[in-house]
Amino acid sequence: MKLYVVGVGPGDPELLTIKAKRILEDSETIFCPKGGKESIALRIVEKMVDIKSKRIVFLDFPMVKTKDEEQKESLKKTWENLAKKILSNMTNVSSFITLGDPTLYSTFFYLYNYLKDIIDIEFISGVSSINASACRIPTSLGIANEKIAIIPANYEVNLKEFAEKFDTIILLKPNKLFEEIKKFFADKNFQTYYIKRATTEEEEIYKNLDEVPEEALEYFSIVIAKKGKF
DSSP, X not given: OEEEEEEXXXXXXXXXXXHHHHHHHHOSEEEEEESSSSOHHHHHHTTTSOOTTSEEEEEEOOOSOTTOGGGHHHHHXXXXXXXXHHHXXXXXXXXXXXXXXXXXXXXXXXXXXXXXXXXXXXXXXXXXXXXXXXXXXXXXXXXXXXXXXXXXXXXXXXXXXXXXXXXXXXXXXXXTTHHHHHHHHTTSSEEEEEEESTTSTTOEEESSGGGOOGGGOOSSEEEEEEEBOO
């Protein structure tokens, strides 16, 4: 038995790679992580792959900060149980789908250590929301010797430290700290962008953080800040 961990891209179904599409078509079972009412990853897949004959197994992932020490023990039990659910539902060829690329802040790596010594696992890369967002602006993330920082902004962030050391700062999930982020960059020599749901029908792009309305702030968003004004 083999499990493919498939990155399905940021939202536009046409950004699903040819290889990912082929593997999903060959898979008898698709494991689908779910953290709310719907699965965005499955919504992408079903527009490019006929899933009517597939066995879809939903995996409920907790929507909590995984570095919270108070949650550590209960989360460990959750990961163990989800890994067991995968093992008990495996077929000859199975896939675990994840947004973007499976090696970049992917939920699967919470389960990886529980599975890697038991089953054969292969990762299939996908287009990340970071690359997709930069293309949609468009802007270069890095050129020549420029340094890039990628930061999950749903945790506390020392923006001053990063602004001193990096030419491009990418802030993932910035909605909760948005006012702090906007205030910090207001008087800095950075060009800032806010991208909500890049490449989807709900996509919104703002080329100045001051222009972002409150209703556009949400979990699936990115701030890109580039040193120097353009």
